[in-house]
Amino acid sequence: MNQHVTDEALARVLQPVAKANGLPNRHYTDPHWFDLEARKLFFEQWAGIGFAKDVPENGDAKPIDFLGQPLVMIRGRDGTLRVFQNICRHRGMILIEKPGRIRGAIRCPYHSWCYDLDGALKATPHVGGPGHNTHEAVDRDTLGLIEVASHVWRDIVFVNLSGTAAPFEQVNAKALERWKEFDQPLHHAGPGSGFALEVASNWKLAVENYCESYHLPWVHPGLNSYSRLEDHYNIEEPGAFSGQGTTVYRQLQGDAGETFEDAAGLGSKWETAAEYIALYPNVLLGVHRDHSFAILLEPAGQQRTVEHVEIYYHAESALQSDMADLRAKNTALWKVVFEEDIFVVEGMQRGRSALHFDGGRFSPAMDGPTHMFHRWVATQLAS
Amino acid sequence: MAAPSVFDTLDATILAAHGAGDGAELAYAYGAAADAHAARGAIDVACFFYTQAYIFALEAGLPQAERYAAVLRQNGRL
Numbered sequence: 001m002n003q004h005v006t007d008e009a010l011a012r013v014l015q016p017v018a019k020a021n022g023l024p025n026r027h028y029t030d031p032h033w034f035d036l037e038a039r040k041l042f043f044e045q046w047a048g049i050g051f052a053k054d055v056p057e058n059g060d061a062k063p064i065d066f067l068g069q070p071l072v073m074i075r076g077r078d079g080t081l082r083v084f085q086n087i088c089r090h091r092g093m094i095l096i097e098k099p100g101r102i103r104g105a106i107r108c109p110y111h112s113w114c115y116d117l118d119g120a121l122k123a124t125p126h127v128g129g130p131g132h133n134t135h136e137a138v139d140r141d142t143l144g145l146i147e148v149a150s151h152v153w154r155d156i157v158f159v160n161l162s163g164t165a166a167p168f169e170q171v172n173a174k175a176l177e178r179w180k181e182f183d184q185p186l187h188h189a190g191p192g193s194g195f196a197l198e199v200a201s202n203w204k205l206a207v208e209n210y211c212e213s214y215h216l217p218w219v220h221p222g223l224n225s226y227s228r229l230e231d232h233y234n235i236e237e238p239g240a241f242s243g244q245g246t247t248v249y250r251q252l253q254g255d256a257g258e259t260f261e262d263a264a265g266l267g268s269k270w271e272t273a274a275e276y277i278a279l280y281p282n283v284l285l286g287v288h289r290d291h292s293f294a295i296l297l298e299p300a301g302q303q304r305t306v307e308h309v310e311i312y313y314h315a316e317s318a319l320q321s322d323m324a325d326l327r328a329k330n331t332a333l334w335k336v337v338f339e340e341d342i343f344v345v346e347g348m349q350r351g352r353s354a355l356h357f358d359g360g361r362f363s364p365a366m367d368g369p370t371h372m373f374h375r376w377v378a379t380q381l382a383s
Numbered sequence: 384m385a386a387p388s389v390f391d392t393l394d395a396t397i398l399a400a401h402g403a404g405d406g407a408e409l410a411y412a413y414g415a416a417a418d419a420h421a422a423r424g425a426i427d428v429a430c431f432f433y434t435q436a437y438i439f440a441l442e443a444g445l446p447q448a449e450r451y452a453a454v455l456r457q458n459g460r461l
C-alpha cells in the first residue's frame with residue numbers, strides 16, 4: 001500500500017497485520033463516520049440489498065430501505081429483476097409501500113402518474129388540466145423511474161447506487177472464479193429455510209467475526225468438535241473478500257441416514273471442503289457440497305444490524321416433502337451457530353464505547369481475514 | 384327535491400369503491416359514469432371520468448384500459 005494516508009488511525013489500520021491496529025471506536029459509534037461509510041462502503045460499492053427469491057413472479061415488487069435510500073426491486077414482464085429508486089418523478093412521492101404483485105402498472109398514490117414494470121412512464125392523468133392527459137412540457141420518455149445498477153449472484157440482489165463502480169463480474173471476478181463450480185441453480189425451500197437475527201451491533205463487527213475461525217473452539221464448541229480449528233484455512237483476497245474454509249466438512253444426516261443430494265459435477269475437493277467468505281461490504285456466504293447459505297447484513301443503524309439468513313439447496317430433490325425434517329434440522333443447526341455469535345458482536349460493540357480502546361491488535365496467524373476487511377474499509381475511506 | 388339521478392348512484396358506487404380500495408370496481412364505476420356523460424354530450428366531463436377509468440384499469444391490468452385510452456385519444460386527450 002503506497003497510498004499516502006493522512007488520517008493517522010486509518011494509516012495504522014493499513015499497516016501489515018503484525019503491526020496494524022483495528023478500526024477505532026469512531027467507526028462503530030460516531031454518526032459522522034456512519035454517514036461517510038454509507039457513501040463510501042455501500043453506495044459506491046456493490047452492496048447486497050435483498051434476495052431475488054423475494055420477487056419470484058413477474059410483476060412482484062418489494063420496497064427496500066437501503067441506509068435511508070428508498071429502493072424497490074421489481075420483476076418485469078420479461079422476468080428481469082430491476083431495482084429502481086422507489087419514488088415518483090412528479091413530486092418525489094414514495095411509490096410502493098408494501099411487497100406485492102403489480103397486475104398492470106405502478107400507480108403513484110398521490111396524483112396517479114403510472115409506470116410500467118420496466119420503469120417507463122405510461123400515463124400522466126390530468127397533467128394538461130382536467131381530462132387532458134398530456135402536456136408538451138412533460139415528456140414521458142424522459143421521466144421514467146430512475147433505475148439503479150443491479151446484479152443478481154447466488155440469489156443475492158446487489159446494487160451499485162452511485163453507478164460509479166466497475167461491473168459486478170469485474171469487481172468480484174475472483175469470487176466468481178473461486179466458486180464457479182457452484183454456479184448452478186439454487187433451490188430455496190420457503191420460510192422454513194430462512195430466518196432473521198437482530199443484533200445490537202455495527203454491521204462491520206458481524207463481518208469481522210464471520211471472517212475468522214479463531215473463535216470457533218470458544219464460541220462454537222459444538223461445531224469445533226467435528227470441525228476442529230486445525231482443519232481450517234484462511235481465505236484472503238485483498239480488496240475483494242476474505243474468510244475461512246474447512247477441509248473436514250461432514251454432511252448432515254437424517255435419522256435414516258439420508259443426506260441432501262450434492263451439487264452436480266463438483267470436484268473431489270468439495271467432498272470434504274466447505275468455504276465461508278465475506279464479500280465486501282455486507283454479504284456473508286457459505287458453500288458446501290449439498291447446500292449453501294447467504295447472510296445479508298442490513299445496516300439498520302450504526303449500532304443495529306439485521307442479519308437475514310437464507311439457506312439454499314443445490315439439488316431440487318432437497319425440496320421434497322420427505323426431506324422436510326432434515327431441512328428443518330439444517331436450519332436449526334445454522335440458527336444455533338449464528339445465535340452463538342450474537343453475544344460477541346454485541347459485546348464488541350459495547351466495548352467500542354471504551355475511551356482508551358485503540359482498535360485492538362491482530363493475531364498475524366489467525367486474524368488475517370479480519371485485518372484484510374479492515375484494510376479494505378480503510379482504503380475505501382481514505383480514497 | 385329532484386329524484387336521485389343516475390349520476391348520484393354512480394357517485395355512491397365510486398365512493399364505495401374508493402373506500403374499499405377496489406381498483407377493478409373503480410375502473411368500471413368511473414367508466415360507467417364516463418359513458419353516461421358522453422351519452423349526454425358532456426365531453427369534457429366524460430373525458431375527466433374516462434381518465435379516471437383509464438388509470439384504474441391500467442393499474443389493475445384490465446383489458447378495457449385500451450377502450451378508455453382509445454376514447455381519450457379520439458378526443459385529443461392522450
Ligand code: FES
Nearest residue numbers: 088090091108111
Ligand atoms: S407525486 Fe406521483 S403523481 Fe404526483
Ligand SMILES: [Fe+2]
Nearest residue numbers: 209219220341
Ligand atoms: Fe462464529
